[in-house]
Amino acid sequence: VISSSACANIALVKYWGKREPSLNLPETGSLSLTLDALRTTTELELIDGPADEMLLDGVRQTGRALERVSSFLEVARAECTDPALRRARARVVSNNSFPSAAGLASSASGFAALAVAANAAYRLGRDRTALSALARRGSGSAARSIFGGYVRMNSGAQPDGSDAAAHPIEGIKLELSAAIVVGKAEEKAVSSTDGMEHTRKTSPFHEAWVRQVERDLVAAEEALASSAIMRLSEIVEANCLAMHADAMAARPGVIYFSPLTLWAIERVRELRSVGTPVMFTVDAGPHVVAFAPPAEIGWIGAALAAHPGVDRIILSHAGGPATIEEF
Numbered sequence: 275v276i277s278s279s280a281c282a283n284i285a286l287v288k289y290w291g292k293r294e295p296s297l298n299l300p301e302t303g304s305l306s307l308t309l310d311a312l313r314t315t316t317e318l319e320l321i322d323g324p325a326d327e328m329l330l331d332g333v334r335q336t337g338r339a340l341e342r343v344s345s346f347l348e349v350a351r352a353e354c355t356d357p358a359l360r361r362a363r364a365r366v367v368s369n370n371s372f373p374s375a376a377g378l379a380s381s382a383s384g385f386a387a388l389a390v391a392a393n394a395a396y397r398l399g400r401d402r403t404a405l406s407a408l409a410r411r412g413s414g415s416a417a418r419s420i421f422g423g424y425v426r427m428n429s430g431a432q433p434d435g436s437d438a439a440a441h442p443i444e445g446i447k448l449e450l451s452a453a454i455v456v457g458k459a460e461e462k463a464v465s466s467t468d469g470m471e472h473t474r475k476t477s478p479f480h481e482a483w484v485r486q487v488e489r490d491l492v493a494a495e496e497a498l499a500s501s502a503i504m505r506l507s508e509i510v511e512a513n514c515l516a517m518h519a520d521a522m523a524a525r526p527g528v529i530y531f532s533p534l535t536l537w538a539i540e541r542v543r544e545l546r547s548v549g550t551p552v553m554f555t556v557d558a559g560p561h562v563v564a565f566a567p568p569a570e571i572g573w574i575g576a577a578l579a580a581h582p583g584v585d586r587i588i589l590s591h592a593g594g595p596a597t598i599e600e601f
């Protein structure tokens with residue numbers, strides 16, 4: 275049995291658009307922070323059976339969820355050189371340390387953990403960069419979860435996607451932790467895959483978004499390198515709102531914000547207007563994620579809990595890279 279674990283990540287500069295959907299090739303780069311509190315632990319066992327099996331948080335997966343895992347495992351098997359191993363199917367047992375239904379980037383930690391496990395099980399011998407490109411086949415954001423801390427994803431230029439991989443950004447002194455605002459009313463949002471493809475095809479703002487991301491990446495890396503947290507906050511928030519503006523401009527528009535999202539965004543901006551080093555971002559769902567220095571995140575999280583629609587606040591420090599154990 276192979277046991278692996280990976281943490282989810284939240285993007286400071288977002289990925290929103292694929293240049294090649296079949297290989298999950300992103301149109302642009304992106305930049306994220308890996309988060310310790312959002313972790314998937316996976317056990318993978320090779321079996322003799324006719325098909326892959328998957329249990330997520332104790333629930334047997336079927337239909338589209340299982341197909342997604344199985345076609346990911348097919349990618350690994352296709353490059354496995356041992357004929358006996360290649361025939362073996364996998365029994366995958368995954369557990370999330372956080373509610374998977376809440377749409378909290380569980381595909382990032384899930385496919386990163388599965389990529390390192392499949393790499394070991396099928397003896398692929400991929401290095402970390404190649405593992406990141408493999409995880410990308412499961413979900414674009416999973417490519418970043420192979421690494422810990424601040425991570426930069428490259429869009430790459432190769433048609434086969436071998437250079438569409440992430441790498442850790444070294445030497446950053448600015449430490450950030452996160453407070454994630456989870457609401458009580460969890461409606462099923464449009465998936466990121468569907469939302470970004472619909473946006474790319476129909477939003478009149480999409481070309482402008484793609485150009486802006488490249489500028490935001492440069493500016494965000496500069497702000498991180500110089501620990502300029504207030505400057506970083508402006509870039510991170512503007513980038514998030516531009517992504518959502520792009521999605522809202524799709525036809526029909528995709529709206530991920532809930533009333534609670536807008537309330538929490540306002541709260542973060544109020545706090546910053548009186549000098550608090552805090553910034554918000556929002557992924558393809560209603561949850562606001564506030565980033566602030568570790569010493570400040572506790573009271574900021576408490577301030578963001580002061581709304582009757584809040585179910586819970588998840589606090590997280592930065593997380594490490596995906597890991598593996600064989601026994």
Ligand code: PMV
Pocket residue numbers: 284285287288289290304379381382413414415416466467556557558
């Ligand atoms: O790779 P996916 O399907 O999890 O898409 C990620 C999309 C966003 O979370 C909205 C942005 C990002 O870069 O993580």
